[in-house]
Amino acid sequence: MKTSFFKMILPMAVITVGIAGALSTKAMSKNSDVDPIQGYSHLEDDPCHKEIMCDQAGVNACTVVGAGQLYAKSGATCPTPLFRSN
Known part of the structure; x- marks a missing residue:
């Protein structure tokens, strides 16, 4: 048994x-938030100017000297702010 x-x-x-x-x-x-995404800046003559790769999550804002905060492109606009994990 x-x-x-x-x-x-x-x-x-x-x-x-x-x-x-x-x-x-x-x-x-x-975990797809770890994948880098292209960052775009808001410039006066170019609303979505291609800059550097950023993260979709993190604690620090993804920035570029002279351009400031970077954003993710959605269609013709760049509404979503991006971050850096380090």
Whole structure:
């Protein structure tokens, strides 16, 4: 009786642990905020002037000397402010 119990429960436990590990690994690799995005500045004659790569999340504003805060381009405008993670 004891051996048939382990023969049935042990494979189910191994499969459950495997599935949980696979799902947690997939969730960790799904962080798209880390990918750099092109930053654009608002200049008087060019509303979306291409500058440097920035992050979509972080604590410090992504800036360029002489241009100030950088933004993400959406269509013809640049409404979303960008940040730096370091």
